[in-house]
Amino acid sequence: MAGEAASRASLDLPGRQEELLKAVVALGKPVVLVLLNGRPLSINWAAENVPAILEAWESGTEAATPWRHPVRGRQPGRQTAVGFPRKGSNARSIMLTT
Numbered sequence: 156m157a158g159e160a161a162s163r164a165s166l167d168l169p170g171r172q173e174e175l176l177k178a179v180v181a182l183g184k185p186v187v188l189v190l191l192n193g194r195p196l197s198i199n200w201a202a203e204n205v206p207a208i209l210e211a212w213e214s215g216t217e218a219a220t221p222w223r224h225p226v227r228g229r230q231p232g233r234q235t236a237v238g239f240p241r242k243g244s245n246a247r248s249i250m251l252t253t
Contacts, residue, residue, distance in 0.1 A: 163194075166194075166196055166197035167196070167197050168196055168197075168198065173200060173201075176188065176201060176205070177200070177204075180204055180205060185206070186205050186206065186207070187206075187207040187208075187209065188205045188207070188208045188209070189209045189211060190208065190209065190210045190212070191211045191212075192210075192212065193212070
């Protein structure tokens with residue numbers, strides 16, 4: 156889903172992933188949404204309806220390392236230096252000049 160050859164016109168979750176998420180939340184069980192992606196996503200419905208969201212962001216071979224502690228109720232071992240806008244219209248355009 157990431158890379159120059161995989162551009163998308165929308166920041167929404169791809170395919171039927173949000174539909175699946177809604178079905179899981181509707182079961183009434185505790186839910187933790189773990190996002191393993193390489194680009195920002197619009198997760199407005201999830202932000203309002205899922206009590207815990209973890210962004211693993213391009214985690215590669217060490218995928219479990221950054222989020223295993225929060226899933227178990229412990230403090231995360233690392234912090235992200237990246238923030239994500241709630242919607243595409245909030246994204247900042249940065250122009251580097253020399």
